[in-house]
Amino acid sequence: MRQEYLSGRIIITGDPGLGKTCFLLYLLFYHLSKGLSTALQILPDSFVLFTDSGAEVYAHTFGRLPDETWALADSNVENSLSCHSFLRACRKHYAFIVQTSYPDVRRYKTWKKEYNAYGYVMDCIPLTESIALGMIHGFDVQLIKDHCDKWGPSVRIMMALMTNPDQIPDHLRCVKTAAVDFADDFGNYKNNINAMAVSHTVFTIRPESLSIKDRPPAIG
Secondary structure (H helix, E strand, O other): OOHHHOOOEEEEEOOOOOOHHHHHHHHHHHHHHOOOOEEEEOOOOEEEEEEOOEEEEEEOOOOOOOOOEEEEEEEOOOOOOOOHHHHHHHHHOOEEEEEEEOOOHHHOHHHHHHHOOEEEEOOOOOHHHHHHHHHHOOOOHHHHHHHHHHHOOOHHHHHHHHHOHHHHHHHHHHHHHHHHHHHHHHHHHOOOOOOOOOOOOOOOEEEOOOOOOOOOEEEO
């Protein structure tokens, strides 16, 4: 990880289906390959602590993490960063927290503000990578391009709809419903649209700047 990100706390967000959890697992394997203490939280009430003596599961209220632990938290639909051990370690500055999150500010707003966490918006997967993944699964290149053009850059959605075309009508209904809801609420946004608050079924969230030091969200 780049030195400028080593601030003790970081939140990585972006559209669903971009590979945020895969990136978190990459960090886990990378850190474990160095033989260093690492904690991973996926379930709301527990986490796994990996040390040189093995792996143990602890309740989220567990006491002190070892010094220089990387505390990795994956916030999915059911889970937000509620691990008291991670927050305590963050407060005492003896652990480095990385949280990946669905782009819903309610999942990280409180602790981000309280602990001055650094935010990072993950960019969309390039079309070339989506094509490569689709070809591995035996899909036609043009079909992959058509799905990406119509439904956006989410690999998860692309693979789900190409694998099971019967899901397309349901997904289309979700998109139409989200579009109507956004249109109904548009007057409330005025000239200040919060990129993290709009429907991520309709819009794509991308970093406003590709600079490694400045990646606020923008609507695409």
